[in-house]
Amino acid sequence: MxxxxxxxxxxxxxxxxxxxxxxxxxxxxxxxxxxxxxxxxxxxxxxxxxxxxxxxxxxxxxxxxxxxxxxxxxxxxxxxxxxxxxxxxxxxxxxxxxxxxxxxxxxxxxxxxxxxxxxxxxxxxxxxxxxxxxxxxxxxxxxxxxxxxxxxxxxSAGYTMTGRKGLALTEVKIEFYGKASHASGSPEKGINALDAVIQTFNGINALRQHIKSDARIHGVITHGGVKPNIVPEFASADFYVRALTDEYRDELVKKLESCAEGAASATGATLKYEVGSPSYQSRLMNETMGDAFEKNLFALGEPIVPLPEGSGAGSSDIGNVS
Known part of the structure; x- marks a missing residue:
């Protein structure tokens, strides 16, 4: 050997x-x-x-x-x-x-x-x-x-370790459909799809204090309207939902859907909620292989430098292999 x-x-x-x-x-x-x-x-x-x-x-x-x-x-x-x-x-x-x-x-x-x-x-x-x-x-x-x-x-940037866990990840796309109108002349005739997106973000922010510390929900607005004087009839956002287990990730995907449904109800907009596929599964490490890898690193003079405690983790399709 x-x-x-x-x-x-x-x-x-x-x-x-x-x-x-x-x-x-x-x-x-x-x-x-x-x-x-x-x-x-x-x-x-x-x-x-x-x-x-x-x-x-x-x-x-x-x-x-x-x-x-x-x-x-x-x-x-x-x-x-x-x-x-x-x-x-x-x-x-x-x-x-x-x-x-x-x-x-x-x-x-x-x-x-x-x-x-x-x-x-x-x-x-x-x-x-x-x-x-x-x-x-x-x-x-x-x-x-x-x-x-x-x-x-x-x-990694200055860290060397084995056995690091990876988060399960699912991408979610949401779209809201409202009704355009003049934002100054007749705003009462409009249904603001952008408001629905913003309310979804507000709901998620309120949810954060009630989810596990290693879970993540983060998103961006991908369409927010055409001009300030037109009530947006369409708005959309993309989200990544991550968690340490596949099961908890799936639970958070449902919670995100509830936030979006609440926003649709509050604004009168129509919601399209799309869960992306495939999803990245959480990473299951083989500890025996990890230990052997560490020994080889040590033999080569490479020190093990773990991330600081409490550091976040990413996601990868290697989880589906594991």
Whole structure:
């Protein structure tokens, strides 16, 4: 086992400049969800050169990848996951270029000595984490059915830890339909859809003191009217609802709906309430794998630096894999 680790580390050192260049190239060319053409090709090409059997466009997504090392024997099937999509306007602020390059490096290092190792090695390129949750699509397509263990890392600003929980997340879109009228000449004839959106936010703010401290409801107004002298006949908002468990997240989605229904009743507007799909599930950590990862970090001289107590958590489609 120790010899394998030493061999892997030596191999990573040998290809480190190449991995950094791949990471930088992905960073220089940020691509949004399901459009990660450059990133997917970069990763797939390197895997092909290393002898992996690469399948592009799996699960109906052009930029999704499954690459299997040809040396296979009895033992566990291990998947190393890569992300490589960017965010609108701010590019790779979440560091998915690093996730992709690190997953590639780990796969190449293990692949270089796979003939001496049991089991099956799989690289899985998972697009659109920032949007539709590509891993969810891949789970639903059955691509994780025969995977015994899956792992990935996510970069952080100065913190190193394992076992961090992830929040379940559901997106909710609300629309209100009212009646336009002149806001000064005949406001009494109008039904203000924007007022309904604002009242929904007010209801949520009143609700905050009665929800668990690790839960989150946050939103933005996506349409608020056309001109100040026209009573808005249409207004809309998008919300993310998050909680530490899937069950409590679902409970909060219903509470948000009650806030919107109350706003519709108060203003006379008509409500359209749409719960987005798919939802991100809460992340269930494998403590045994986490402990092993920590030991390897320690062996490499990387200190464990946890987040300060009380820090918030994010959400990811890796929860649906877990």
């Amino acid at each position: 120790l010899m394998w680790k030493d061999t892997a580390c030596s191999y990573i050192d040998k290809i480190s400049n190449q991995l950094i260049e791949i990471s930088d190239e992905i960073h220089r060319n940020p691509e949004l969800a399901l459009k990660e053409v450059i990133a997917a090709k970069l990763l797939a090409d390197e895997l092909k050169k290393a002898g992996f059997e690469v399948e592009h466009g799996v699960a109906g997504m052009d930029t999704a990848i499954v690459a299997v090392h040809p040396e296979q024997s009895k033992g566990p099937t291990i998947a190393i996951l890569a992300e490589y999509d960017a965010l609108p306007e701010i590019g790779h602020a979440c560091g998915h270029n690093l996730i992709g390059a690190a997953a590639l490096g780990a796969s190449l290092a293990l692949g270089s000595m796979k003939k001496d190792m049991p089991g099956k090695l799989v690289f899985m390129g998972t697009p659109a984490e920032e949007d539709i949750g590509g891993k969810i699509t891949m789970v639903e397509a059955g691509l994780f059915k025969d995977i015994d263990a899956a792992m990935m890392f996510h970069p």
